Amino acid sequence: MNYELVIGLEIHIQAKTKSKMFCRCDAKYFSAAPNTHVCPVCLGLPGALPVPNKKAIEQCIRLSLALGCEINKFSKFDRKNYFYPDLPKAYQISQFDLPFGYKGKVRIESQDGEKEIAITRVHMEEDTGKSIHSGNKTLLDFNKSGVPLLEVVTEPDFREVKDVVFFAKRLKQIVTYLGVSDADMEKGQMRFELNMSLRKIGETQLPKYKVEVKNIGSISVLEKVIAYETERQQGILEKGETPVQETRGLRDLSGITHSQRAKEEANDYRYFPEPDIPPIVFSEEEVTLLRATLGELPQEKKNRYQKDYGFDSALAEKIIATKQKAEWFEQSIVGVQEPQVIANLAKWYVGDFMALLKASKTRLSQAKVTPEMLRELVQRLHEGKITAPSAKQILAEMLVSGKSPDALITELGLEAVSDEGAILDVVKQVLAANPKVLEDMKKNPNAYKFLIGQAMKQLGGKANPQQVDALLVKELGVTEGAESIQ
Amino acid sequence: MSNTLDLVKLTVADAAKMLDSKQISATELTQESLRCIKAREPEINAFISVTEEIALTRSKHVDADRATGKALSALAGIPYSLKDVYNVVGTKTTAGSKILESYTSVYDATVERKLQEAQGVLIGKTNCDSFGFGSTGEHSAFGPTKNPINTTLVPGGSSSGSGAAVAYGGGLYSIGEDTGGSIRCPAAFCNIVGLKPTYGRVSRYGAIAYASSYDSIGPMTKSVQDAAIVLQHIAGKDPYDATTGESAVPEYTAYLENSLHGKKIGLPKEYFVDGLDPLVRQKIMQAVEVYTSLGAEIIEISLPNTEHAIAAYYIVGISEASSNLGRMDGIRFGTEVEGKNWSEKIKNARGIGFNDEAKRRIMVGTYALSAGYADQFYKKAQQVRKLLKKEFLSAFSLVDIILTPTMPVLPPKIGEDVNDPLKLWLMDAFTVSVNPVGVPALSVPVDKNDVSAPVGMQLIAPHFKEEVLFNFGHLYEKEVYAS
Incomplete structure (x- = not known):
C-alpha cells in the first residue's frame, strides 16, 4: 500500500458512579426496565436543575492525571445545544473550552519500538437516553440519560491498526485499574469514535478530508472498520478522487460503514457556559491528593x-x-x-x-x-x-x-524420592533388565534417555531427574553422560 | 370571625396575630380569600388555577395543629399564591404558555416544599406573561390580567397575576419570579412590595426557567415586613440547586428597626434622565425627602454602563432562554401536536405552542449564540455584565444602598403598547441591570394609597444584604403610613 493511516480516536467511557452525573438516580441502569431510573432532572422536566456529581468529576481528573494530562483547576460545564429525541433537554451538558484534562500522552509499544500518542483532552459530559426503533415507532428509554461519561480525545497520531488496538486495550486497562469504569464493552460502557483518513507515505500534512465513524462498540469492530475504511478510501484515492468528508455509521458488527447525512458542516451546537452550574474549582492540593490515589498503572x-x-x-x-x-x-x-x-x-x-x-x-x-x-x-x-x-x-x-x-x-504420596540408596536400587534394576540397551548406547545416544525414562517410571515420577541421571552416570562409569542428555 | 376583615389591607404579620389569638381560623381566612378570588377573578384574571381543594385541606390541618397547642410558623395557615412557573405535584404548571397548558407537575419546587413545611396554604397559581416574557401581563396564553387598582391599566409583568392577586386580596402574598424586573414591575404598578432577592439566595429548583443566570425567586407582599417574613422561610442553600449560596440566612425581622441615621443612599444619575416620567421623578424625590428626614445622607453616584445594561441583559437572557425552551417539544410533556415524523411533530408543537414573543426571543437568542456571532453578541454581553458588576461593587463602597425609580413610567393602558416590542423592552431599563449583577432589589410603593399614580421606588443593596433593603423599606413605610 502506498498510503498510510492517519487516525485519531474519541473514546466515551461511562464512569462508574453510584448516581448519575447531575441527579441522584441510580447510574446502574443496565438491563433495568425502561424508564425506571429516571427523575425530573434526567427527564429534562420543566424547572429541574442539574447538580454535578463530585465523585464523577474526581474520576475524570484521576483519568486525566493517569493519561499524563494537565488539569484545568478552574473549569466549567457548557451546554451543547441540539435537538434529538433521546436528548430530553435539547442540550447535553458537556465541556467546551475548559476540559478537566488536556495535553496528555500515552506510551504505546509499536512494532518499531515505543511511540507516544498525544491526548488532546479529557472531559466530562452526560450520556443521552436511548432510542429504540420498532417498526415505524421510536420508543425512548431515559435510564441512560444523565449517566456520567468521560470523553478521551487523541490527536491523529495513529499510523498502524495494531497501534490503535494496543492503545484501546491499554486505555481500557488504565480505566479499570483506576476503577473509574468497568469499561465493559458488552454493556456499552466504552465506545469508540474513529476519525480516519489516508495519505501518501512520506506526506506529513493532515489530509484534506476526514471520515468519522461513530458508535463503535468494541475493539474487534474497530479493527474491522479500519480495514474496511482503508480499502474504501484507498479505492477512491487511487481513482484520483478525494473521499467525502462525512460521518459514517455502522449497521452491524461487520465493520462495513454507510454514509450518514453529511450534516456536520451545518451543525452548530451553540456552546455556552452552563448557567445552572457554577464553575468547578480545584486547588493544587486537591489535585495532588487525587494524584496520590492513582496507584501503579x-x-x-x-x-x-x-x-x-x-x-x-x-x-x-x-x-x-x-x-x-x-x-x-x-x-x-x-x-x-x-x-x-x-x-x-x-x-x-x-x-x-x-x-x-x-x-x-x-x-x-x-x-x-x-x-x-x-x-x-x-x-x-x-x-x-x-x-x-x-x-x-x-x-x-x-x-x-x-x-x-x-x-x-x-x-x-507425591513426595519426591531423594533417598540415594532407593534410587540407586532402581537404577541397578533398570540396568540389569536392559542389557541390550546398554549395547545400543554406543551407537544411539537416545538409548540413554530410555534408561532414564525407565528409572523415572519405576520411581513413579517422584524422583528428581537430575539425581537419577547423576546416579546412572556414576553407575555406568561414563562421565560425559550428563552432558549428552542436556 | 371578625366582620372587619379587609383582605386588601390584611398583611401576613397581622393575619398571623389573628390566627395566633384565634380571632380567626385558618379555614375561615382561606374561605374568605377564596370568596374574594371568586368575586374578583371574572374581571381581573389573576389566576390560572385556583387550588381550592389543596387550600382547604391544608388550612384544616393547620387549625387542627393549632388546637393541639403546637408551635406554628409565622406562615402557618396563611393563604398564598405561586406564579404559575412553580411545579406543585398534581397541579397544572403552564408558565402562562399554550405549549404547557395541559402540563401537570409531578414534583414540587423547592420554594413550594419550604412553604409546605411552614404549613402555608396554597390558594392558587397565578397568571403571567408566557415564560416570563413581558412587562405588562398581556402576553399570557390565558388572557391578560388587569390591574386591580385601575382595571384599564396593565398590572405589570411578568408576575402579573401575582401582583394583581396580592393587590386585591386573593391570598396574602405571592411568590413571583424576577428575571429582569418581573417581580418589581408588577409590584410597582400594583402598589405593593416586591423583592428580587440576591441570585442564589432562594432555590430555583422546580421553577420553569427563563434565563438561568438571572432568575430570582421572591415574595410579593403588602408590606416590607411581610417580605422579610416570607423570605426567611424560602431562603437558603438547596442541595437541588447548585447555584444557591452558602451564606447563612440572617434573622431578617431583627434588622427592620435599625436607625438610618448617617446611612448613605446613592442616587445614580443615569436613572434620572429625560425618559423618566416627570410624575415618577417627582414622587421618587418625595421619597428621598423622607429618607433625609430619617437622617440618611443622599449622594449622587454614577453607574456609567447603565446604557449598555439593557442590551447586555437581553442578549444573555434570551440566549439562555433559547436553550432553556429547547425541551418544550410536546413529546414527553406539554401539548402534543401531530406530525408525520419527529422533527415535524416538534416543529408543529413549538410553532403552535409558543407565542410571538417567545418565538422572537428564541430566534434572537439562537442567533446570538451561533458560531461566528457568539463573540460579537453573547461574549460581548458577558463582558458588559462583568463591567456592570464591577461598577455596582464600587458604588457600594460609597453608599449603603442605591435608590432609583422601579419603572420609568406609570402603568400603560391595556393594549396600549402590546404591539411595540422595543418600547416594552425599554420599559425594563431600570430593573434589568440588577439581574446580571445578581444583587437584591426591593420595590416599595412610594404611596400605596395613591391609586391614581402607582409609583415604586427601587432599593438596591449589595449581594446577600436583603436585611438592608428591609430596614430601609420598613422605616420608610413606618414614617409614611404612621397614623
Whole structure:
C-alpha cells in the first residue's frame, strides 16, 4: 500500500458512579426496565436543575492525571445545544473550552519500538437516553440519560491498526485499574469514535478530508472498520478522487460503514457556559491528593516487572492484563527472595494455572487456589520436594479441592524420592533388565534417555531427574553422560 | 370571625396575630380569600388555577395543629399564591404558555416544599406573561390580567397575576419570579412590595426557567415586613440547586428597626434622565425627602454602563432562554401536536405552542449564540455584565444602598403598547441591570394609597444584604403610613 493511516480516536467511557452525573438516580441502569431510573432532572422536566456529581468529576481528573494530562483547576460545564429525541433537554451538558484534562500522552509499544500518542483532552459530559426503533415507532428509554461519561480525545497520531488496538486495550486497562469504569464493552460502557483518513507515505500534512465513524462498540469492530475504511478510501484515492468528508455509521458488527447525512458542516451546537452550574474549582492540593490515589498503572507495573524480575514483555503483559491478575500475582510473590522462584511463579501463574482456570471456566476471584497456595507449590518444586509432573497433578487437585500443596503431597504420596540408596536400587534394576540397551548406547545416544525414562517410571515420577541421571552416570562409569542428555 | 376583615389591607404579620389569638381560623381566612378570588377573578384574571381543594385541606390541618397547642410558623395557615412557573405535584404548571397548558407537575419546587413545611396554604397559581416574557401581563396564553387598582391599566409583568392577586386580596402574598424586573414591575404598578432577592439566595429548583443566570425567586407582599417574613422561610442553600449560596440566612425581622441615621443612599444619575416620567421623578424625590428626614445622607453616584445594561441583559437572557425552551417539544410533556415524523411533530408543537414573543426571543437568542456571532453578541454581553458588576461593587463602597425609580413610567393602558416590542423592552431599563449583577432589589410603593399614580421606588443593596433593603423599606413605610 502506498498510503498510510492517519487516525485519531474519541473514546466515551461511562464512569462508574453510584448516581448519575447531575441527579441522584441510580447510574446502574443496565438491563433495568425502561424508564425506571429516571427523575425530573434526567427527564429534562420543566424547572429541574442539574447538580454535578463530585465523585464523577474526581474520576475524570484521576483519568486525566493517569493519561499524563494537565488539569484545568478552574473549569466549567457548557451546554451543547441540539435537538434529538433521546436528548430530553435539547442540550447535553458537556465541556467546551475548559476540559478537566488536556495535553496528555500515552506510551504505546509499536512494532518499531515505543511511540507516544498525544491526548488532546479529557472531559466530562452526560450520556443521552436511548432510542429504540420498532417498526415505524421510536420508543425512548431515559435510564441512560444523565449517566456520567468521560470523553478521551487523541490527536491523529495513529499510523498502524495494531497501534490503535494496543492503545484501546491499554486505555481500557488504565480505566479499570483506576476503577473509574468497568469499561465493559458488552454493556456499552466504552465506545469508540474513529476519525480516519489516508495519505501518501512520506506526506506529513493532515489530509484534506476526514471520515468519522461513530458508535463503535468494541475493539474487534474497530479493527474491522479500519480495514474496511482503508480499502474504501484507498479505492477512491487511487481513482484520483478525494473521499467525502462525512460521518459514517455502522449497521452491524461487520465493520462495513454507510454514509450518514453529511450534516456536520451545518451543525452548530451553540456552546455556552452552563448557567445552572457554577464553575468547578480545584486547588493544587486537591489535585495532588487525587494524584496520590492513582496507584501503579499498567505500564508502570509492566516496566517494574521487566526491570526487577527480568520478565520478558509478553510475560509481563499477560500478568498486568487486569489489575486483579496483577494483584493476585504480586500477592503470590510476597516474601519470596529467590529470582528463580519469582520467575517460576510467573510461569506457573500465566501458564498452567491460567490454563486450568480457563478449562474449568473458573474466575480468578472464585479460584480455590490462593496466591499463598501457588507460592507454596512452586517453592516445594524449587526445594526439590516434588517434581514438575507432580506439581501439575497437585495444582489440578488444588483447584478442585482447595487443599494445600503440602496436604496434597502427603495425601497423594507425591513426595519426591531423594533417598540415594532407593534410587540407586532402581537404577541397578533398570540396568540389569536392559542389557541390550546398554549395547545400543554406543551407537544411539537416545538409548540413554530410555534408561532414564525407565528409572523415572519405576520411581513413579517422584524422583528428581537430575539425581537419577547423576546416579546412572556414576553407575555406568561414563562421565560425559550428563552432558549428552542436556 | 371578625366582620372587619379587609383582605386588601390584611398583611401576613397581622393575619398571623389573628390566627395566633384565634380571632380567626385558618379555614375561615382561606374561605374568605377564596370568596374574594371568586368575586374578583371574572374581571381581573389573576389566576390560572385556583387550588381550592389543596387550600382547604391544608388550612384544616393547620387549625387542627393549632388546637393541639403546637408551635406554628409565622406562615402557618396563611393563604398564598405561586406564579404559575412553580411545579406543585398534581397541579397544572403552564408558565402562562399554550405549549404547557395541559402540563401537570409531578414534583414540587423547592420554594413550594419550604412553604409546605411552614404549613402555608396554597390558594392558587397565578397568571403571567408566557415564560416570563413581558412587562405588562398581556402576553399570557390565558388572557391578560388587569390591574386591580385601575382595571384599564396593565398590572405589570411578568408576575402579573401575582401582583394583581396580592393587590386585591386573593391570598396574602405571592411568590413571583424576577428575571429582569418581573417581580418589581408588577409590584410597582400594583402598589405593593416586591423583592428580587440576591441570585442564589432562594432555590430555583422546580421553577420553569427563563434565563438561568438571572432568575430570582421572591415574595410579593403588602408590606416590607411581610417580605422579610416570607423570605426567611424560602431562603437558603438547596442541595437541588447548585447555584444557591452558602451564606447563612440572617434573622431578617431583627434588622427592620435599625436607625438610618448617617446611612448613605446613592442616587445614580443615569436613572434620572429625560425618559423618566416627570410624575415618577417627582414622587421618587418625595421619597428621598423622607429618607433625609430619617437622617440618611443622599449622594449622587454614577453607574456609567447603565446604557449598555439593557442590551447586555437581553442578549444573555434570551440566549439562555433559547436553550432553556429547547425541551418544550410536546413529546414527553406539554401539548402534543401531530406530525408525520419527529422533527415535524416538534416543529408543529413549538410553532403552535409558543407565542410571538417567545418565538422572537428564541430566534434572537439562537442567533446570538451561533458560531461566528457568539463573540460579537453573547461574549460581548458577558463582558458588559462583568463591567456592570464591577461598577455596582464600587458604588457600594460609597453608599449603603442605591435608590432609583422601579419603572420609568406609570402603568400603560391595556393594549396600549402590546404591539411595540422595543418600547416594552425599554420599559425594563431600570430593573434589568440588577439581574446580571445578581444583587437584591426591593420595590416599595412610594404611596400605596395613591391609586391614581402607582409609583415604586427601587432599593438596591449589595449581594446577600436583603436585611438592608428591609430596614430601609420598613422605616420608610413606618414614617409614611404612621397614623
